[in-house]
Amino acid sequence: MACKRGALIVLEGVDRAGKTTQCTKLVESFREVGRAVHLLRFPDRTTTIGKLISSYLENKSDLEDHTVHLLFSANRWELVPLMKKKLEEGTTLIIDRYAFSGVAFTSAKPDFSIEWCKAPDVGLPKPDLVLYLQLSPAAAAQRGEFGTERYETSSFQQRVQGRFEQLMDENSVNWQVVDASQSIDEVHDNIKRLSLSALTAAEHQPIAELWR
Ligand code: 2DT
Numbered sequence: 393m394a395c396k397r398g399a400l401i402v403l404e405g406v407d408r409a410g411k412t413t414q415c416t417k418l419v420e421s422f423r424e425v426g427r428a429v430h431l432l433r434f435p436d437r438t439t440t441i442g443k444l445i446s447s448y449l450e451n452k453s454d455l456e457d458h459t460v461h462l463l464f465s466a467n468r469w470e471l472v473p474l475m476k477k478k479l480e481e482g483t484t485l486i487i488d489r490y491a492f493s494g495v496a497f498t499s500a501k502p503d504f505s506i507e508w509c510k511a512p513d514v515g516l517p518k519p520d521l522v523l524y525l526q527l528s529p530a531a532a533a534q535r536g537e538f539g540t541e542r543y544e545t546s547s548f549q550q551r552v553q554g555r556f557e558q559l560m561d562e563n564s565v566n567w568q569v570v571d572a573s574q575s576i577d578e579v580h581d582n583i584k585r586l587s588l589s590a591l592t593a594a595e596h597q598p599i600a601e602l603w604r
Pocket of ligand 1: 490497
């Protein structure tokens with residue numbers, strides 16, 4: 393590799409852990425120090441597939457559970473050429489949710505195994521760092537009411553959290569748990585420190601493949 397590539401950094405966690413706020417702050421702080429950085433979020437609701445997903449999440453349409461799982465995965469794959477191009481140009485990608493949300497949410501439904509849920513995402517660009525913003529159900533409840541989208545109930549979110557914990561047991565992925573109950577600035581400082589060291593470690597490594 394001629395030039396240093398960018399790092400692929402993912403933020404995961406249950407609803408209201410502060411992922412979106414922290415993604416924005418991380419992008420801003422990388423820009424301030426002159427790093428090339430690009431923000432992505434999944435689902436990307438702007439594409440044709442993303443619009444189908446968005447309508448499903450807003451309860452405006454129903455989709456069969458396996459089908460919607462595969463659409464979420466397809467919505468990542470359709471962005472892979474762009475992701476690879478950016479990384480190879482030296483741009484760091486900060487991503488709000490990735491395949492781990494895909495597996496955690498679908499496998500929280502009855503009769504879905506983690507193994508089945510992972511299969512369509514095997515081979516995606518592998519994150520150099522996955523930051524898991526950890527928040528207890530009690531702390532999440534203090535942050536106000538859930539929204540009105542599909543999956544936004546405390547019983548479902550607790551099952552999702554259990555699935556994330558199972559995924560984090562695997563050490564093939566560089567998981568780092570961040571205590572999301574701290575202040576926004578404290579969480580940001582932790583995330584920034586972990587991200588900068590992932591950036592340096594990734595620079596001379598080829599882009600790996602997830603779960604392969
Ligand atoms: P937000 O747009 O508020 O993050 O909500 N989800 C997400 C899945 O079920 N599968 C996936 O692959 C991904 C990326 C999590 C999006 C909702 O969609 C769920 C919450």
